[in-house]
Amino acid sequence: xxxxxxxxxxxxxxxxxxxxxxxxxxxxxxxxxxxxxxxxxxxxxxxxxxxxxxxxxxxxxxxxxxxxxxxxxxxxxxxxxxxxxxxxxxxxxxxxxxxxxxxxxxxxxxxxxxxxxxxxxxxxxxxxxxxxxxxxxxxxxxxxxxxxxxxxxxxxxxxxxxxxxxxxxxxxxxxxxxxxxxxxxxxxxxxxxxxxxxxxxxxxxxxxxxxxxxxxxxxxxxxxxxxxxxxxxxxxxxxxxxxxxxxxxxxxxxxxxxxxxxxxxxxxxxxxxxxxxxxxxxxxxxxxxxxxxxxxxxxxxxxxxxxxxxxxxxxxxxxxxxxxxxxxxxxxxxxxxxxxxxxxxxxxxxxxxxxxxxxxxxxxxxxxxxxxxxxxx
Amino acid sequence: xxxxxxxxxxxxxxxxxxxxxxxxxxxxxxxxxxxxxxxxxxxxxxxxxxxxxxxxxxxxxxxxxxxxxxxxxxxxxxxxxxxxxxxxxxxxxxxxxxxxxxxxxxxxxxxxxxxxxxxxxxxxxxxxxxxxxxxxxxxxxxxxxxxxxxxxxxxxxxxxxxxxxxxxxxxxxxxxxxxxxxxxxxxxxxxxxxxxxxxxxxxxxxxxxxxxxxxxxxxxxxxxxxxxxxxxxxxxxxxxxxxxxxxxxxxxxxxxxxxxxxxxxxxxxxxxxxxxxxx
Numbered sequence: 001x002x003x004x005x006x007x008x009x010x011x012x013x014x015x016x017x018x019x020x021x022x023x024x025x026x027x028x029x030x031x032x033x034x035x036x037x038x039x040x041x042x043x044x045x046x047x048x049x050x051x052x053x054x055x056x057x058x059x060x061x062x063x064x065x066x067x068x069x070x071x072x073x074x075x076x077x078x079x080x081x082x083x084x085x086x087x088x089x090x091x092x093x094x095x096x097x098x099x100x101x102x103x104x105x106x107x108x109x110x111x112x113x114x115x116x117x118x119x120x121x122x123x124x125x126x127x128x129x130x131x132x133x134x135x136x137x138x139x140x141x142x143x144x145x146x147x148x149x150x151x152x153x154x155x156x157x158x159x160x161x162x163x164x165x166x167x168x169x170x171x172x173x174x175x176x177x178x179x180x181x182x183x184x185x186x187x188x189x190x191x192x193x194x195x196x197x198x199x200x201x202x203x204x205x206x207x208x209x210x211x212x213x214x215x216x217x218x219x220x221x222x223x224x225x226x227x228x229x230x231x232x233x234x235x236x237x238x239x240x241x242x243x244x245x246x247x248x249x250x251x252x253x254x255x256x257x258x259x260x261x262x263x264x265x266x267x268x269x270x271x272x273x274x275x276x277x278x279x280x281x282x283x284x285x286x287x288x289x290x291x292x293x294x295x296x297x298x299x300x301x302x303x304x305x306x307x308x309x310x311x312x313x314x315x316x317x318x319x320x321x322x323x324x325x326x327x328x329x330x331x332x333x334x335x336x337x338x339x340x341x342x343x344x345x346x347x348x349x350x351x352x353x354x355x356x357x358x359x360x361x362x363x364x365x366x367x368x369x370x371x372x373x374x375x376x377x
Numbered sequence: 378x379x380x381x382x383x384x385x386x387x388x389x390x391x392x393x394x395x396x397x398x399x400x401x402x403x404x405x406x407x408x409x410x411x412x413x414x415x416x417x418x419x420x421x422x423x424x425x426x427x428x429x430x431x432x433x434x435x436x437x438x439x440x441x442x443x444x445x446x447x448x449x450x451x452x453x454x455x456x457x458x459x460x461x462x463x464x465x466x467x468x469x470x471x472x473x474x475x476x477x478x479x480x481x482x483x484x485x486x487x488x489x490x491x492x493x494x495x496x497x498x499x500x501x502x503x504x505x506x507x508x509x510x511x512x513x514x515x516x517x518x519x520x521x522x523x524x525x526x527x528x529x530x531x532x533x534x535x536x537x538x539x540x541x542x543x544x545x546x547x548x549x550x551x552x553x554x555x556x557x558x559x560x561x562x563x564x565x566x567x568x569x570x571x572x573x574x575x576x577x578x579x580x581x582x583x584x585x586x587x588x589x590x591x592x593x594x595x596x597x598x599x600x601x602x603x604x605x606x607x608x609x610x611x612x613x614x615x616x617x618x619x620x621x622x623x624x625x626x627x628x629x630x631x632x633x634x635x636x637x638x639x640x641x642x643x644x645x646x647x648x649x650x651x652x653x654x655x656x
Binding site: 043119166167171174201204205206211213226229272279281282 | 520571607611615633634653
């Protein structure tokens with residue numbers, strides 16, 4: 001729980017109108033100013049010599065980190081501060097670890113698959129975060145992987161749960177995190193690792209739930225590419241900063257091997273818009289370009305009203321990317337929501353020395369395929 | 378702090394909602410696109426292996442699903458009466474609690490859904506109305522005493538507003554399921570996920586316009602993603618069919634964590650897996 005500035009103020013001499021009221025020893029002009037700053041963690045509570053004991057205690061308890069962070073050769077695990085991602089971004093992604101036991105047959109092949117595993121999504125390249133090695137493997141076999149021994153794993157200051165029963169594991173994970181956050185109880189401050197055994201068909205369901213609530217690490221004793229890539233995709237979602245709009249790189253994207261006569265679309269770099277449009281363009285049997293303009297990840301209309309999508313910017317970016325010289329097509333299809341910009345866009349593009357014509361496209365992405373059928377005719 | 382319960386909806390032998398903490402057991406609806414079978418996802422077609430609607434319905438009901446969902450996916454408003462006839466023909470064969478659904482096109486849904494509702498011979502879940510269609514749909518669902526799914530665009534205030542508007546028009550607040558809408562796995566799922574958590578917490582706080590049970594169609598969005606449809610991915614992504622199944626399961630599990638009371642699934646295999654989890 002956090003105290004507001006006003007709540008803090010009530011404890012100070014300024015509010016009680018006692019001696020030392022607004023004494024300025026803290027460096028602030030008034031007690032109220034100090035209280036407001038303290039609420040925002042911009043000053044130290046110790047800079048006021050007249051803070052009562054109860055407020056001090058409250059702050060000491062509150063400033064305690066609810067969950068410890070464990071660093072495993074640079075891999076950070078734990079350190080979470082909240083129960084819900086809308087309160088504040090989750091800090092360290094659920095680490096995905098694989099157990100390699102050299103006494104088991106096929107361990108080398110499994111290790112090789114773990115080593116080869118690499119996927120890239122939304123400009124993030126992901127690999128298995130940690131290998132826990134039971135037995136001995138040569139350096140060559142584990143090169144490039146973050147490896148710790150089974151003994152090291154067992155000596156980590158991490159709470160380990162064996163996943164025998166989903167309902168029990170779920171309850172335990174939620175209980176541990178809730179006690180850590182709400183009560184700042186040190187007993188619950190260790191990050192939690194769940195050991196996922198075997199290849200049970202509901203492994204994906206369990207692991208997905210635990211990524212959401214509230215495993216800091218998952219250790220698998222089997223390795224399955226489809227499972228791990230699915231879980232990493234979910235993990236990317238859950239650990240995104242909720243305050244920051246998802247964005248993709250602003251550039252020209254190509255679908256179905258376009259050439260200089262292919263059709264050209266344009267939109268902003270808001271990730272949800274991009275994926276919706278990209279998915280449609282990719283599934284068309286028509287080659288196309290998609291010009292994605294930099295708009296701080298804002299959707300089309302938001303970007304327009306915030307002046308992150310202006311005719312001048314579009315003209316400038318086409319010039320910068322020298323797009324007119326790369327294609328023979330002279331028509332650019334813009335989102336239907338921006339129909340009112342047609343003339344303005346054409347004018348600015350012409351002023352910049354290019355000769356593209358603007359065509360108004362569809363309002364919704366799902367209508368693109370019908371639009372293109374008529375357009376290409 | 379006083380914790381309030383989510384509203385309870387009774388549908389035949391099912392109790393939807395009523396919980397006052399997050400660790401409850403969700404219900405699972407198995408949905409089939411029944412009008413145009415072609416539009417079902419590949420893993421779904423692979424499961425049923427038939428284009429006989431009666432057979433599909435039989436197989437779907439053999440699964441352990443709590444609710445059977447039928448999507449009347451016509452592509453034009455002039456097929457509304459065909460869709461109604463199909464529903465009429467199927468009704469006698471349905472022995473599980475029923476959810477019917479339109480096509481997610483405002484123009485068609487505002488004509489189709491009220492007509493389908495008129496055909497219903499039992500209390501059912503009707504999906505879905507949004508800010509553009511509730512006006513045409515609510516009069517029929519409230520008259521027939523049906524449970525209405527209200528979909529709003531990933532925004533808690535709009536969800537609340539739509540509940541209020543629909544209730545003003547006659548829909549009982551005790552017969553509303555909230556659908557916050559959501560992106561598929563890997564495609565912005567977290568926005569809907571967080572709105573669901575927020576709605577649920579407001580419900581526990583006693584907000585009378587947000588304490589309805591939640592329904593999620595996230596698996597449909599996840600199965601629409603490139604990852605679940607295209608086999609052009611690198612070997613790190615594993616095999617397409619496995620991945621598609623996992624995309625459905627993973628997103629279903631995520632909304633279970635976020636507090637969904639009803640999770641709509643497409644693959645009958647997923648019903649077994651998800652139900653097994655909460656046994």
